[in-house]
Amino acid sequence: GQQVMQIPQYQHVQEGEDFTTYCNSSTTLSNIQWYKQRPGGHPVFLIQLVKSGEVKKQKRLTFQFGEAKKNSSLHITATQTTDVGTYFCAGYGYGGATNKLIFGTGTLLAVQP
Amino acid sequence: DTAVSQTPKYLVTQMGNDKSIKCEQNLGHDTMYWYKQDSKKFLKIMFSYNNKELIINETVPNRFSPKSPDKAHLNLHINSLELGxxxxxxxxxxxxxxxxxxxxxxxxxRLTVL
Structure with missing residues (x-):
């Protein structure tokens, strides 16, 4: 079945450093979404990318969808303590999997002040 | 008003017991889901209902039975609870x-089975 992996599994940075998490799907995705889950909280939607090669920015966050629509990345510039949490990518497949949002394995970001 | 609300927030129970979790959404959405997040934070889809009709049923033991009385509600009943x-x-x-x-x-x- 469709699998979505993320690396790294865990990243510890000093406040002010940059951070990137990478997302790779075993199959082509129709679109990709990113969610953030604070410790003890629930996943909260950040953004959706649909087009091949698409890049979107939200303040210090930059999201990219790969040309082949099988990978994506999230880059955070100058991390802050409020960025702490687990970042998940999630994708819809094609064909019979179009109604199933499959979540990646997640990257836990720790930010030291 | 909370958009998607679940009750209870915490359940602690013994192996073999039966428990239910209720969910309600006031967003006017027509599709609802149950996801399971394990200790490693993996989020795995279990079930999905669209307008009360079951559209996703992943490989989940029969002990798990979802019910959607209307499109704003989706409940999950679990029989014979196991540690896993x-x-x-x-x-x-x-x-x-x-x-x-x-x-x-x-x-x-958060369900804890002892």
């Missing part, structure tokens, strides 16, 4: 069910 059922169960909703839109999650129900 310990997890956080998230309810979510979305508008539409075909590769569209974001999911709105409830706060989760």
């Amino acid at each position: 059922d310990s997890a956080v169960y998230f309810c979510a909703s979305s508008h539409g069910h075909r590769a569209t839109g974001e999911l709105f999650f409830g706060e989760g129900s």
Whole structure:
């Protein structure tokens, strides 16, 4: 079945450093979404990318969808303590999997002040 | 008003017992989901209903039985609980069910089976 992996599994940075998490799907995705889950909280939607090669920015966050629509990345510039949490990518497949949002394995970001 | 609300937030129970989790959304969405998040934070889809109709039923033991009395409610009943059922169960909703839109999650129900 469709699998979505993320690396790294865990990243510890000093406040002010940059951070990137990478997302790779075993199959082509129709679109990709990113969610953030604070410790003890629930996943909260950040953004959706649909087009091949698409890049979107939200303040210090930059999201990219790969040309082949099988990978994506999230880059955070100058991390802050409020960025702490687990970042998940999630994708819809094609064909019979179009109604199933499959979540990646997640990257836990720790930010030291 | 909470958009997606789940009750209870915490359940602690013995192996072999039966328990239910309730979920309600006031967003007017027509699709609702149950996701299971294990201790490693993996989020795995279990079930999805669209307008009360079951559209996703992943490889989940028969001990898990979802019920959707209307499109705003989705409940999860678990029979004969096992240690491996310990997890956080998230309810979510979305508008539409075909590769569209974001999911709105409830706060989760943490189930601990002793």
